[in-house]
Amino acid sequence: MLETAIKGSKKYWIWLLVLATIAGIGFLAYMRQFQLGLGVTGMSRDVSWGFYIAQFTFLVGVAAGGVMVVLPYYLHDYKKFGRITVLGEFLAVAALIMCLLFIVVDLGQPMRILNVWLYPTPGSVLFWDTLVLNGYLLLNIIIGWKVLEAERNGVAPAKWTKVLSYISIPFAISIHTVTAFLYCGLPGRHFWLTAVLAPRFLASAFAAGPAFLILLCYLVRKFTKFDPGEEAIKTLAKIVCYAIIINVFFFFCEAFVVYYSQIPDHTVHFNYLFFGSHGANSLVPWMRTSLILMVGSAILLVIPKFRNNLKILPVLCLMVFAGTWIDKGLGMISGGFVPSPMHIYTEYAPTRTELLITFGIFSIGFIVLTVLFKMAASIKEEVKG
Amino acid sequence: MNDKKIAIAGLTVFIVLFTLPFWWNMAKAKPAPKPVISDKARAAGACIESKDVMAKSHMKLLDEWRVLAVREGKRTFVNSKGVEHNVSFSTGENSCLGCHNNKAEFCDKCHTYANVTPYCWDCHLDQKESAK
Amino acid sequence: MKNSRREFIKVAGISALGVAAASPVLNALASGGEVAHEEKKVVVKEESSVDSPYKTNKSAIHGARWGMVINTSMIDAKKAAKITAVCHAIHNVPEIPNKKQEIKWIWPDKFEHVFPDKEDPYLAEKFKEMPVMALCNHCDNPPCVRACPTKATFKNSEGIVMMDFHRCIGCRFCMAACPYGSRSFNFSDPRKFLDPAKIDPAFPTRMKGVVEKCNLCAERLAIGKIPACVEASEGAIVFGDLADPKSEVRKLLNSNFTIRRKEALGTLPSVYYII
Numbered sequence: 001m002l003e004t005a006i007k008g009s010k011k012y013w014i015w016l017l018v019l020a021t022i023a024g025i026g027f028l029a030y031m032r033q034f035q036l037g038l039g040v041t042g043m044s045r046d047v048s049w050g051f052y053i054a055q056f057t058f059l060v061g062v063a064a065g066g067v068m069v070v071l072p073y074y075l076h077d078y079k080k081f082g083r084i085t086v087l088g089e090f091l092a093v094a095a096l097i098m099c100l101l102f103i104v105v106d107l108g109q110p111m112r113i114l115n116v117w118l119y120p121t122p123g124s125v126l127f128w129d130t131l132v133l134n135g136y137l138l139l140n141i142i143i144g145w146k147v148l149e150a151e152r153n154g155v156a157p158a159k160w161t162k163v164l165s166y167i168s169i170p171f172a173i174s175i176h177t178v179t180a181f182l183y184c185g186l187p188g189r190h191f192w193l194t195a196v197l198a199p200r201f202l203a204s205a206f207a208a209g210p211a212f213l214i215l216l217c218y219l220v221r222k223f224t225k226f227d228p229g230e231e232a233i234k235t236l237a238k239i240v241c242y243a244i245i246i247n248v249f250f251f252f253c254e255a256f257v258v259y260y261s262q263i264p265d266h267t268v269h270f271n272y273l274f275f276g277s278h279g280a281n282s283l284v285p286w287m288r289t290s291l292i293l294m295v296g297s298a299i300l301l302v303i304p305k306f307r308n309n310l311k312i313l314p315v316l317c318l319m320v321f322a323g324t325w326i327d328k329g330l331g332m333i334s335g336g337f338v339p340s341p342m343h344i345y346t347e348y349a350p351t352r353t354e355l356l357i358t359f360g361i362f363s364i365g366f367i368v369l370t371v372l373f374k375m376a377a378s379i380k381e382e383v384k385g
Numbered sequence: 386m387n388d389k390k391i392a393i394a395g396l397t398v399f400i401v402l403f404t405l406p407f408w409w410n411m412a413k414a415k416p417a418p419k420p421v422i423s424d425k426a427r428a429a430g431a432c433i434e435s436k437d438v439m440a441k442s443h444m445k446l447l448d449e450w451r452v453l454a455v456r457e458g459k460r461t462f463v464n465s466k467g468v469e470h471n472v473s474f475s476t477g478e479n480s481c482l483g484c485h486n487n488k489a490e491f492c493d494k495c496h497t498y499a500n501v502t503p504y505c506w507d508c509h510l511d512q513k514e515s516a517k
Numbered sequence: 518m519k520n521s522r523r524e525f526i527k528v529a530g531i532s533a534l535g536v537a538a539a540s541p542v543l544n545a546l547a548s549g550g551e552v553a554h555e556e557k558k559v560v561v562k563e564e565s566s567v568d569s570p571y572k573t574n575k576s577a578i579h580g581a582r583w584g585m586v587i588n589t590s591m592i593d594a595k596k597a598a599k600i601t602a603v604c605h606a607i608h609n610v611p612e613i614p615n616k617k618q619e620i621k622w623i624w625p626d627k628f629e630h631v632f633p634d635k636e637d638p639y640l641a642e643k644f645k646e647m648p649v650m651a652l653c654n655h656c657d658n659p660p661c662v663r664a665c666p667t668k669a670t671f672k673n674s675e676g677i678v679m680m681d682f683h684r685c686i687g688c689r690f691c692m693a694a695c696p697y698g699s700r701s702f703n704f705s706d707p708r709k710f711l712d713p714a715k716i717d718p719a720f721p722t723r724m725k726g727v728v729e730k731c732n733l734c735a736e737r738l739a740i741g742k743i744p745a746c747v748e749a750s751e752g753a754i755v756f757g758d759l760a761d762p763k764s765e766v767r768k769l770l771n772s773n774f775t776i777r778r779k780e781a782l783g784t785l786p787s788v789y790y791i792i
Contacts, residue, residue, distance in 0.1 A: 036705060036725075037703065037704055037705040037706060037725035037726055038687075038702070038704050038705075038725075038726065039615075039618055039704035039705035039725075041704075043618075043704070044617035044618055045617060045618060045619060045620075045621075045692075045698075045701055045702065046617070046698070048689040048692040048693060048702060049689060049693060103688075106688070106689075107686050107687050107688055107726070108685070108686070108687015108688075108689070108702065108703065108725065108726025108727060108728075109685065109686045109687045109724075109726040109727060110686075112667075112684070112685075112686045113686060115666075115667040115669070115684055115686050116666045116667055116686065118667075119667045119668050119684065121665065121666055121667060121668050123663050124663065124664055124665055124666040124667075124690070125664070126664070126666035126688060126690055127666045130666075182690070183693075186660060186664070186693055186694045186696075187660050187694075187696050187782040187783065187784060188660070188694075188695070188696020188697070188779065188782055189693060189696070264636070265634070336693075337693075340698055341633075341695070341696045341697060341698050341779075342626065342630040342631065342633060342651075342697075342698045343629070343630060343633040344630060344698075346617060449571075451683050452683075453571045455679065455681050455682075455683070456671065456673070456679070456681060457571075457673075457674075458573055458577070458673060458674070458675070458735070458739060459571035459572055459573055460573065460574050460577070460739050461571065461572040461573065461574050461575070462570055462571055463570045463571075463572065464570065465570075469572075472571070475718065475721060476718065476719045476720065476721075476736075477718070477719050504724065507724040508682065508721040508722050508723055508724050509721045510716060510718045510721065510722065
């Protein structure tokens with residue numbers, strides 16, 4: 001099936017070449033980091049996780065979001081999603097590959113990564129996270145591939161792929177739950193120390209993932225002859241709408257507890273993120289923008305006139321995606337570390353090397369995504385034609 | 386199947402290229418160098434185990450040592466003759482490097498020959514190097 | 518070295534792994550608050566019965582749960598600096614110019630930073646400026662050990678939270694887990710910042726990409742010496758076995774009011790402060 005991915009237009013190849021170039025630059029930047037250590041990043045003693053782990057967290061959400069097409073199709077027999085489930089699964093594959101790469105580049109001793117499995121530690125959440133992430137990646141590769149192959153051959157997919165699809169649903173929930181548990185079980189990090197963190201992560205994932213999928217559907221429609229279907233897009237929009245509302249709701253629950261209780265350990269982080277504190281305020285404009293984007297898109301999406309307007313919808317999806325990205329990709333990790341447990345305000349900003357590596361990984365993810373989507377679209381065209 | 390010839394030629398080229406490093410190594414292979422025993426080690430008479438055991442499995446022993454010393458606090462090793470030794474690779478006179486104080490001739494020679502780069506010295510100090 | 522002896526180590530290691538694999542889960546589930554406070558027996562066993570080639574040193578001093586009492590009123594800025602200097606010198610802790618990425622094992626900090634939960638606008642001036650020594654608390658219920666995915670950081674049989682630098686993958690989960698800011702990460706090769714003439718060959722340096730912290734001088738206890746900071750403090754820091762009611766630390770705890778850092782978090786620090 002991969003052969004369909006090497007027969008493409010000139011535009012397709014230029015796009016891949018551009019991505020490969022950025023990935024190459026990212027790789028060179030990583031070589032520098034590998035040589036010199038993580039000192040080339042903006043991370044510090046006080047903010048010991050930065051951009052890499054933040055992107056990882058956000059992308060786990062995008063991967064988990066794929067389940068929002070799988071679940072209605074397999075559990076509720078919602079036929080309209082039949083044509084795009086494979087897109088959801090392939091999006092998850094690309095996102096998870098990026099997640100794993102972000103974990104690797106974040107390690108101080110990447111050559112020892114297998115120690116996680118050589119000395120399995122069931123008490124550590126990170127151990128479980130590697131298991132569920134790899135498990136979900138494998139599931140999506142197998143399911144996506146097999147279902148597409150069956151479609152190409154004009155036969156029904158094997159029964160066992162359906163069983164795997166059912167298994168992948170709780171797996172999707174678990175990858176983001178376990179990722180939230182990385183943070184929310186730590187004493188002394190009060191920004192994360194909240195039971196609503198995992199639900200909040202899931203809500204933002206189910207908004208960001210499908211929003212991104214809608215945008216991808218538009219692109220697929222533009223560049224290939226495969227049409228994911230208007231109905232499917234509109235239903236996805238509904239899912240995005242409810243998920244972003246729930247996400248905003250959880251955020252306000254959090255804000256209420258923090259500010260009504262007025263427990264300093266909790267308020268300091270919110271103050272830092274949204275108002276600035278002790279002269280540290282670089283994230284304030286970002287966080288306020290994020291809040292405006294999330295609340296604004298929630299209001300607009302809930303109004304059918306806007307949600308069902310296929311011209312406006314991509315703008316709303318971009319708003320959701322950008323808002324949740326700032327929330328998780330910028331604020332969530334830094335916010336937990338500033339101020340430090342000793343109440344010292346050390347701010348964090350990524351360095352150039354860090355950004356180049358990040359863009360490199362995004363490019364690798366987009367290469368995987370492009371190739372897989374090209375394959376899916378070509379086969380769907382082929383079957384139709 | 387008229388592509389047979391091309392396929393076989395291609396395969397041959399592939400196998401030759403793939404195994405080239407081995408041929409290359411064989412061609413330039415030299416006999417293994419002999420480690421130089423430092424005067425201090427020679428004066429001590431014997432290592433903690435026989436020369437044969439040490440040559441073959443010093444890396445396994447060191448791996449055991451580092452686990453037991455750091456993780457279980459067991460820093461005394463009783464060798465097969467019942468003699469006690471200090472479990473330490475590099476700290477002070479009473480350690481591996483304390484006796485074998487000629488890293489370049491004793492350790493590096495063979496490691497270079499075998500093309501292995503153990504990261505022991507990233508942390509553990511070679512007594513001579515640090516004295517300089 | 519006979520083969521049977523090596524086999525023993527392997528078997529012992531594997532069975533220990535089995536037990537260890539099950540216990541963290543149980544610990545995590547069971548440690549809701551009821552962490553044993555009763556006196557523990559000294560757990561150092563001499564495996565005389567089995568043919569193990571490894572033993573603890575004869576000169577080593579043992580305790581069931583090592584701890585410290587720091588008398589802050591006896592430490593002024595000068596003594597605090599000396600304590601830090603001694604510890605950092607014997608452990609080859611580098612002096613890193615970029616303060617954001619520095620490495621610290623024991624250091625003086627402000628009261629408001631060491632005890633941020635004891636905020637008080639009417640705190641007497643003398644306490645505000647007093648140097649308070651901060652270091653790893655060697656918690657009885659350490660969150661860093663729980664978080665570590667490779668057991669590179671672990672609590673040893675004598676209550677010391679140890680780092681196995683050979684095994685650390687540098688994920689820095691332990692740094693996020695520690696509520697005391699006691700852990701440092703080697704953002705770059707520490708040897709770049711060490712004066713080769715001053716490196717103490719009696720203790721290894723570290724390599725880039727691993728986390729480090731105070732090890733309560735485990736290497737000194739193994740040869741019968743007390744921790745270096747205790748020695749340098751001239752009586753201001755007292756070291757001993759918290760599990761032994763007759764120990765000097767317990768006597769101090771009996772006769773003084775002491776506090777520990779962020780007690781509400783349930784980490785059960787082994788470092789006590791007399792203010």
